[in-house]
Amino acid sequence: MVTGTCFADSGNDVTCVDIDRAKIERLNRGEIPIYEPGLEEMVRENQSAERLRFTTDLVPAVSAASLVFLAIGTPQSDDGAANLTALWSVVDDIAPHLRPDAVVVTKSTVPVGTCAKISLRLKEYTGQDCDVASNPEFLKEGSAIEDFIKPDRVVAGVRREEVGEMLHELYKPFLRTEKPFLVMSPESAELTKYVANALLSTKISFINEMANLCERMGGDINDVRRGIGHDTRIGFAFLFPGVGYGGSCFPKDVRALMKMAEEHGVSPRIMQAVDGVNETQKRVMIEKIGAHFGGNLRGKAIAVWGLAFKPRTDDIREAPALVLVDWLLTTGATVRVHDPEAMENVRSQYGDKLTYSDKAMSALDGADALAIMTEWGDYQRPEFKEIFQRMRSPVIFDGRNLYEPWTMERLGFTYYSIGRPAVG
Numbered sequence: 139m140v141t142g143t144c145f146a147d148s149g150n151d152v153t154c155v156d157i158d159r160a161k162i163e164r165l166n167r168g169e170i171p172i173y174e175p176g177l178e179e180m181v182r183e184n185q186s187a188e189r190l191r192f193t194t195d196l197v198p199a200v201s202a203a204s205l206v207f208l209a210i211g212t213p214q215s216d217d218g219a220a221n222l223t224a225l226w227s228v229v230d231d232i233a234p235h236l237r238p239d240a241v242v243v244t245k246s247t248v249p250v251g252t253c254a255k256i257s258l259r260l261k262e263y264t265g266q267d268c269d270v271a272s273n274p275e276f277l278k279e280g281s282a283i284e285d286f287i288k289p290d291r292v293v294a295g296v297r298r299e300e301v302g303e304m305l306h307e308l309y310k311p312f313l314r315t316e317k318p319f320l321v322m323s324p325e326s327a328e329l330t331k332y333v334a335n336a337l338l339s340t341k342i343s344f345i346n347e348m349a350n351l352c353e354r355m356g357g358d359i360n361d362v363r364r365g366i367g368h369d370t371r372i373g374f375a376f377l378f379p380g381v382g383y384g385g386s387c388f389p390k391d392v393r394a395l396m397k398m399a400e401e402h403g404v405s406p407r408i409m410q411a412v413d414g415v416n417e418t419q420k421r422v423m424i425e426k427i428g429a430h431f432g433g434n435l436r437g438k439a440i441a442v443w444g445l446a447f448k449p450r451t452d453d454i455r456e457a458p459a460l461v462l463v464d465w466l467l468t469t470g471a472t473v474r475v476h477d478p479e480a481m482e483n484v485r486s487q488y489g490d491k492l493t494y495s496d497k498a499m500s501a502l503d504g505a506d507a508l509a510i511m512t513e514w515g516d517y518q519r520p521e522f523k524e525i526f527q528r529m530r531s532p533v534i535f536d537g538r539n540l541y542e543p544w545t546m547e548r549l550g551f552t553y554y555s556i557g558r559p560a561v562g
């Protein structure tokens with residue numbers, strides 16, 4: 139959606155095809171099926187300018203296209219590898235209808251060698267060589283439009299210079315600030331995406347491990363962050379401790395890279411550690427809450443603020459908040475949840491097992507503890523007096539280090555956070 143909409147917005151004629159009929163019907167009624175800041179307005183504008191269409195009808199869309207982007211989901215298989223079932227089904231669907239000069243571009247995150255395999259498969263169908271390029275996507279959910287229209291870089295994995303030029307032309311409107319357009323082989327481009335996500339995940343697991351050390355040794359990870367971040371070799375970006383990474387990309391991409399490494403006889407020791415640390419970190423709030431209540435939460439009411447895997451999205455795939463919610467439900471506690479955007483997605487998964495609060499504050503009424511799992515702006519500067527009054531006992535488990543421990547102590551809260559001493 140984001141790729142199609144941004145390309146339409148820069149003046150191209152775009153048709154987005156999906157097999158999910160309900161999704162396409164909603165889009166054609168003017169409803170946007172995901173929450174992403176700025177997307178709704180951009181879709182509407184381009185739909186009314188007739189540059190952007192949504193359809194389930196693949197044949198006319200493909201037979202008219204000079205560029206066919208594949209942006210299909212590549213979720214994790216049981217063995218950790220990327221599941222390419224949907225991708226191959228689309229390749230088979232488009233093959234008979236491709237224009238002879240069409241270029242197929244993989245936007246999906248796919249294992250190294252996939253472009254080459256798509257090329258072979260298309261040749262089997264068409265009897266001709268077909269250009270297949272890799273153009274991995276680096277946008278972040280929550281700022282997807284902004285990231286797409288102002289990328290740090292664009293990577294194009296191509297076999298022929300002309301295909302690189304065609305993609306460069308397409309991206310020029312987004313590269314006006316001299317950000318680089320990097321041309322390389324499809325294999326390098328495919329690997330670039332995995333390496334980027336692997337390193338970002340590594341930073342998160344690293345700082346989480348250091349935060350856990352701080353807690354045990356009496357340090358404060360925020361001070362340590364300040365202490366290391368000014369070193370220009372280290373920096374501050376992506377070194378925030380928390381409740382582990384989730385979402386539809388990091389977990390599956392780390393595991394897919396591990397799988398690829400193993401298949402090529404390389405032991406992915408760092409990635410194994412990154413994944414293992416993350417699995418443990420997703421349970422860090424469980425440990426803290428369990429310990430606070432002496433292992434007995436029966437009859438307790440626990441409020442959870444934040445369900446999406448990160449702020450400014452309604453995406454709950456692999457969200458750490460749901461690991462906590464699942465555990466809370468096994469303890470006999472009642473669980474009162476709030477999220478500014480992800481409530482409907484959670485409701486469709488959990489039904490009436492949870493109590494849903496429209497307002498963050500009302501989730502706290504009579505609560506024995508509050509767990510903060512996503513750092514939405516809504517939770518950053520709350521009225522602490524009101525929180526104190528609404529809760530049965532003023533206990534906060536802050537998985538995102540939103541508040542200052544000394545302030546919370548002064549206000550009378552028992553306050554647990556990540557990598558900092560508990561107070562109260």
Ligand SMILES: NC(=O)c1ccc[n+]([C@@H]2O[C@H](COP(=O)([O-])OP(=O)(O)OC[C@H]3O[C@@H](n4cnc5c(N)ncnc54)[C@H](O)[C@@H]3O)[C@@H](O)[C@H]2O)c1
Nearest residue numbers: 155156157158209210211212224227228245246247275279
């Ligand atoms: N979400 C992100 O932030 C992000 C960022 C960078 C890269 N990526 C990569 O982009 C790809 C897509 O991710 P996503 O989050 O948009 O996935 P998604 O699951 O939200 O969307 C994929 C869409 O593909 C459709 N689809 C499945 N089979 C189809 C078929 N046969 N024909 C037509 N449509 C079909 C689904 O109905 C769905 O709407 C993945 O490979 C992901 O790793 C995602």
